[in-house]
Amino acid sequence: MLYCLFGTLSGYAQENEHDKHEHARNEIGFSGGALYALSHNELGGGVHLHYFRTLSLHSKWSLGGGVEYAWVDGNHFNVGAGIKYQLFDRMSISTFPGVTFLPHNETDTHNTNEQRNTLFTFHFELVYDLFHFEKFHLGVVLDYSFGEKDSHAMIGLHTAFCF
Numbered sequence: 001m002l003y004c005l006f007g008t009l010s011g012y013a014q015e016n017e018h019d020k021h022e023h024a025r026n027e028i029g030f031s032g033g034a035l036y037a038l039s040h041n042e043l044g045g046g047v048h049l050h051y052f053r054t055l056s057l058h059s060k061w062s063l064g065g066g067v068e069y070a071w072v073d074g075n076h077f078n079v080g081a082g083i084k085y086q087l088f089d090r091m092s093i094s095t096f097p098g099v100t101f102l103p104h105n106e107t108d109t110h111n112t113n114e115q116r117n118t119l120f121t122f123h124f125e126l127v128y129d130l131f132h133f134e135k136f137h138l139g140v141v142l143d144y145s146f147g148e149k150d151s152h153a154m155i156g157l158h159t160a161f162c163f
Contacts (some may be wrong), residue, residue, distance in 0.1 A: 002021075002071045009040050020022070021090075023047065023054070023137045023162070023163035024135065025053055025054050025057070025162050025163075026051070026052070026053050026054075026162065026163050027050075027051070027052045027053075027062070027064075027069070027160050027161070028049075028051050028102075028160065028161050029048075029049070029051075029052070029127075029159065029160040030038070030047070030048070030049050030151055030158070030159050030160070031047065031048040031125070031127075031141040031156055031157065031158045031159075031160060031162075032045070032046065032047045032048070032153075032156050032157060033046060033141065033143075033154045033155050033156015033157060034047070034154065034155060034156060035070055035071070035072055035152050035153070035154040036152060036153050036154075037053035037070075037072040037150065037151070037152045038151045038152060038153065039123055039151045039152075040072070040148055040150075040151070042072050043072070044070060044071040044152075045070075045071045045072075046065060046069065046070045046071065046072070046106065046143075046154045046156075047069050047070060048067070048068040048069075048110070048123075048125070048141075048150070048154075049066060049067050049068075050058045050064055050066030050067075050082060050094070050096070050125075051064045051065060051066070051152030052063065052064035052082065052084050052094070052103075056091065059085040060085055061080070061083065061084070061085055061086075062084040062085075062086075062094075063081075063083055063084075064081075064082050064083075064084065065079070065081050065082055065096070065122070066079070066080060066082050066096050066098075067079045068096075068123060068145065070150075070152060071101075071143075072152060074084075074102065076101060076102050076150070077100070077101055078096075078098050078099060078100040078101065078121050078123065078145070079098050079099060079101075079145075080096035080097055080121070080123060081096065081097065081098065082095060082097020082123075083095060083107075087148050089129075090128055090129040090132075090139070091126070091127065091129075092126075092128075092139040093125070093126050093127075094124070094125045094126070094129050095122065095123065095124050095125075096122070096123040096124075096125075097120075097121070097122050097123055098122075098123065099118050099119070099120060099121065100118065100119045100121040100149075100150065101113055101119045101150075102118070102119065111152065115161070119147050119148050119149055119150075120147060120148065121145055121146065121150070122145065122146055122147070123143070123144075123145040124143065124144045124145070125141060125142070125143045125159045126140050126141065126142045126143070127139055127140070128140050128141075129158075129160070135161055135162050136159070136160070136161055137158075137160040137162060138156065138157070138158070138159050138161065138163075139157070139158050139159075140155070140158060141154070141155070141156050141157065141158035142154075142155055143155075143156075
């Protein structure tokens with residue numbers, strides 16, 4: 001029985017070795033999908049563009065940056081520096097602390113009537129690549145952003161060009 005178990009696992013591991021590919025050092029990714037603003041109970045849409053570069057040839061860690069645009073609660077966008085970790089061969093998680101730019105001036109939360117149009121924000125993204133076509137990846141994305149005046153979640157498609 002142990003022979004069957006280990007023989008099956010060994011065959012599965014060897015077969016999966018053929019499916020694995022060498023990861024590229026650079027990635028330009030684009031995500032788009034349906035967005036739900038939790039803080040305003042409103043549906044909308046969003047897009048996210050990012051760039052990452054791995055720290056070394058075989059590293060699971062990457063550094064980069066991204067920009068997101070949300071069509072919800074007065075349309076706004078944010079930019080941030082990011083870090084990504086490759087959890088598995090096709091799954092990664094990333095975070096982008098950054099700044100949200102509001103299209104109109106907001107009064108601060110201390111009621112001093114000072115006008116503000118930028119706020120600190122955090123953006124998290126979980127990506128699963130369903131397909132790898134040479135340097136092009138296609139998959140799904142779950143994304144969550146939160147800040148002082150906004151929190152929203154997005155589900156959609158993720159595409160990436162890796163080189």
